[in-house]
Amino acid sequence: MPTLTILGSGEAFDPLLPNSSLLYEGERTVLIDCGFAAVQALWRRSLDPDLLDAVLLTHHHADHTFGVPALLMVMETPKAASPRKRTRPLTLIGPPGTQRYITALFDLAYTPGMKRLSFPVEFMECAPGEAATFGPITIKTALPDHGIPVLSTRWEESGVPRFAYSADGKVTPATRQLFRGAPTLAHECYALPGGEGPVHTHVEDVLKVAAESGAETLILVHQSADQRHPIADYARTQKIFGGRVLMPEGMTRISL
Numbered sequence: 001m002p003t004l005t006i007l008g009s010g011e012a013f014d015p016l017l018p019n020s021s022l023l024y025e026g027e028r029t030v031l032i033d034c035g036f037a038a039v040q041a042l043w044r045r046s047l048d049p050d051l052l053d054a055v056l057l058t059h060h061h062a063d064h065t066f067g068v069p070a071l072l073m074v075m076e077t078p079k080a081a082s083p084r085k086r087t088r089p090l091t092l093i094g095p096p097g098t099q100r101y102i103t104a105l106f107d108l109a110y111t112p113g114m115k116r117l118s119f120p121v122e123f124m125e126c127a128p129g130e131a132a133t134f135g136p137i138t139i140k141t142a143l144p145d146h147g148i149p150v151l152s153t154r155w156e157e158s159g160v161p162r163f164a165y166s167a168d169g170k171v172t173p174a175t176r177q178l179f180r181g182a183p184t185l186a187h188e189c190y191a192l193p194g195g196e197g198p199v200h201t202h203v204e205d206v207l208k209v210a211a212e213s214g215a216e217t218l219i220l221v222h223q224s225a226d227q228r229h230p231i232a233d234y235a236r237t238q239k240i241f242g243g244r245v246l247m248p249e250g251m252t253r254i255s256l
């Protein structure tokens with residue numbers, strides 16, 4: 001049975017928790033988002049340079065992408081705990097412009113960037129609303145409202161819906177539709193109602209969209225560090241969503 005590990009559930013500038021990042025392990029192993037604190041959470045889980053088949057970047061904000069140069073460098077650098085280098089290809093999935101963005105980022109971080117790697121990186125760009133197929137996994141996508149292109153995703157393996165994830169942004173009719181029928185929904189939940197600002201979602205909306213979707217499990221991630229405890233209290237006493245609500249504060253593995 002596939003599993004989803006919450007490597008981090010923090011906000012961009014969280015002093016305590018790694019930023020939001022997930023690890024999907026099924027027929028393929030995929031890291032979902034790779035911010036500057038997510039790589040350390042991944043390395044605590046495994047230093048195997050061949051662990052990942054792919055990395056999916058939901059959007060081009062630093063808290064979701066700036067760990068990629070370190071991730072690639074460690075795959076290329078033998079260590080006592082992982083003496084081999086990676087040799088097999090790594091697929092990098094993201095919104096349009098991902099190849100240019102990651103190539104420039106890696107070049108800035110450790111010039112000459114991609115030329116350092118002895119394994120191939122294969123880019124797969126996917127516009128919000130399109131689907132990306134990766135082996136037996138189909139990743140359907142939709143656009144939330146975050147001010148820039150973001151891939152909210154719905155994961156199906158061999159045709160079976162496994163989970164949906166919205167890393168950043170307000171709920172839209174397209175994401176609402178995407179989540180329908182997914183048994184597990186992981187969603188950003190930045191604040192209490194009124195504190196979410198222009199590009200995030202508040203807890204009441206997340207609970208409503210989870211109830212509409214028919215999900216059995218809701219995972220709240222990407223809370224503002226200042227609002228984590230009020231959101232937890234709200235989630236504990238709410239009557240909107242009847243399923244299981246999880247708010248991980250450390251590495252948490254869930255069967256899908």
Ligand SMILES: [Zn+2]
Nearest residue numbers: 059061146168
């Ligand atoms: Zn963002």
